Amino acid sequence: MNAPITAEFETLDTLTPDFERRAESRDLIIGVIGLGYVGLPLAQAFCRQNTRVIGFDVSEFKVEKLNAGKSYIKHISDDSVGGMVETGRFEATTDFDRLAEPDALLIAVPTPLNAHRDPDLDYVIKSTEAIAKRLRRGQIVILESTTYPGTSDEVMKPILEKLSGLVAGRDFGIAYSPEREDPGNPQFETSTIPKVVGADTDAEKRMAVAVYKTIVPQVVPVRDLRTAEAVKLTENIYRAVNIGLVNELKMVYEAMGIDVWEVINAAATKPFGFHAFYPGPGLGGHCIPIDPFYLSWKAREYGLPTRYIELSGEINSKMPEYVINKLAEELSTRLEKAIKGSRILLVGLAYKKNVDDMRESPSLNLLEILEERGAKVDYYDPYIPVVPFDPDHPQYEGRTSTAWDSDSLSKYDAAIVATDHDRVDYAMVLKAVPFVIDTRNATAMLQGEYGDKIIKA
Numbered sequence: 001m002n003a004p005i006t007a008e009f010e011t012l013d014t015l016t017p018d019f020e021r022r023a024e025s026r027d028l029i030i031g032v033i034g035l036g037y038v039g040l041p042l043a044q045a046f047c048r049q050n051t052r053v054i055g056f057d058v059s060e061f062k063v064e065k066l067n068a069g070k071s072y073i074k075h076i077s078d079d080s081v082g083g084m085v086e087t088g089r090f091e092a093t094t095d096f097d098r099l100a101e102p103d104a105l106l107i108a109v110p111t112p113l114n115a116h117r118d119p120d121l122d123y124v125i126k127s128t129e130a131i132a133k134r135l136r137r138g139q140i141v142i143l144e145s146t147t148y149p150g151t152s153d154e155v156m157k158p159i160l161e162k163l164s165g166l167v168a169g170r171d172f173g174i175a176y177s178p179e180r181e182d183p184g185n186p187q188f189e190t191s192t193i194p195k196v197v198g199a200d201t202d203a204e205k206r207m208a209v210a211v212y213k214t215i216v217p218q219v220v221p222v223r224d225l226r227t228a229e230a231v232k233l234t235e236n237i238y239r240a241v242n243i244g245l246v247n248e249l250k251m252v253y254e255a256m257g258i259d260v261w262e263v264i265n266a267a268a269t270k271p272f273g274f275h276a277f278y279p280g281p282g283l284g285g286h287c288i289p290i291d292p293f294y295l296s297w298k299a300r301e302y303g304l305p306t307r308y309i310e311l312s313g314e315i316n317s318k319m320p321e322y323v324i325n326k327l328a329e330e331l332s333t334r335l336e337k338a339i340k341g342s343r344i345l346l347v348g349l350a351y352k353k354n355v356d357d358m359r360e361s362p363s364l365n366l367l368e369i370l371e372e373r374g375a376k377v378d379y380y381d382p383y384i385p386v387v388p389f390d391p392d393h394p395q396y397e398g399r400t401s402t403a404w405d406s407d408s409l410s411k412y413d414a415a416i417v418a419t420d421h422d423r424v425d426y427a428m429v430l431k432a433v434p435f436v437i438d439t440r441n442a443t444a445m446l447q448g449e450y451g452d453k454i455i456k457a
């Protein structure tokens with residue numbers, strides 16, 4: 001007769017059915033590591049589905065604020081955070097010893113580029129080490145941060161195994177499930193977007209699917225960790241390359257006297273085979289300007305070039321210069337002025353509409369170039385009343401959004417619309433300034449009345 005299996009020797013294969021049952025009856029505890037733009041909505045999604053969540057963050061400020069029922073992110077309301085805290089199912093903590101409590105540990109920490117534009121996995125490594133020191137049998141660790149194929153297997157797994165003495169796939173699980181958050185887009189939220197999940201064994205995959213099945217309508221399992229990591233990069237590379245393409249078309253069509261936005265909007269009426277992407281003043285945000293280079297870096301290990309990524313990166317990063325050159329041309333022909341000494345209003349600091357996030361925003365590049373060339377620049381952004389500290393642009397910290405009234409606006413020689421926030425009264429600025437450089441087609445509806453003052457770039 002076989003000896004009974006004790007809990008100590010149970011493997012994921014035998015533990016998984018119980019894990020699945022507990023997920024279904026909302027009996028699991030979910031840990032979310034990194035309560036940022038991705039982690040906070042993720043925590044909310046589990047909480048709404050009656051699952052207990054412990055949120056971990058290194059920031060005392062964020063943890064205190066969240067526990068007090070307050071949001072620190074503009075497009076996430078106090079009410080929704082307050083509601084989450086009131087259920088008693090959510091708490092935030094900086095106490096990483098509590099990492100042993102959750103059944104599933106979802107990591108949503110930053111994955112930036114370093115000064116050499118190579119992947120900076122410092123945050124992932126630090127949170128993996130923190131987990132590894134407290135890892136217990138039966139837990140699953142799921143990375144949500146965007147990264148190159150191989151991160152979970154080559155970087156995280158050795159740390160988790162070495163520091164815990166446990167074996168991945170047997171004693172604990174590792175999975176990868178890319179976040180597809182689109183902050184500020186009211187059409188989608190974490191709980192309505194299908195989730196891709198990859199893991200290297202069936203048991204780990206089943207555990208990860210069980211976790212996400214409780215919050216999304218569709219979970220898409222893929223073969224392994226690397227495939228799931230590649231899915232996320234592919235989604236963002238697709239965007240970066242297509243934006244590069246329309247930015248190039250914008251310049252070509254502009255020289256031909258053709259409005260690229262009209263072209264794209266008309267082409268988008270084709271019900272198949274065309275997906276609309278729009279040009280802009282350059283790429284922004286935490287993802288599209290950065291993620292493609294995670295793949296380029298990894299591809300070098302295989303001696304393979306990533307030419308589409310490099311080319312679109314080159315085109316997209318030239319956009320701020322293109323916009324400023326357009327401004328210089330118009331200042332000269334309309335007002336006989338140079339950039340040096342002119343007063344310019346930058347409308348929108350956020351990297352995209354209706355959010356307060358200015359990380360990697362092309363507006364900061366515009367601001368930098370304009371000031372280097374001697375312009376006096378103010379900005380207006382209803383989402384960013386005061387510029388927070390940004391490590392790439394520390395010099396702008398503390399600047400404040402200017403007043404939005406006809407008197408204040410009439411002192412500018414020109415305005416550049418860099419972000420198309422819905423809450424901005426574009427007619428007011430068009431009325432007040434000699435001309436507007438519109439990089440987002442935000443003034444399209446005002447073309448009839450102010451067409452001669454609008455320059456698209």
Ligand SMILES: NC(=O)c1ccc[n+]([C@@H]2O[C@H](COP(=O)([O-])OP(=O)(O)OC[C@H]3O[C@@H](n4cnc5c(N)ncnc54)[C@H](O)[C@@H]3O)[C@@H](O)[C@H]2O)c1
Nearest residue numbers: 034035036037038057058108109110111126127145146179
């Ligand atoms: N923002 C987006 O729209 C978006 C969309 C999809 C994917 N992503 C990816 O998701 C990941 C997270 O991005 P984000 O925008 O939420 O970043 P974020 O900066 O808003 O949030 C990250 C959080 O992690 C915390 N943190 C840092 N180090 C930590 C540690 N060692 N332990 C615990 N917490 C720690 C920070 O204090 C911060 O609150 C990135 O890989 C990003 O590429 C972001």
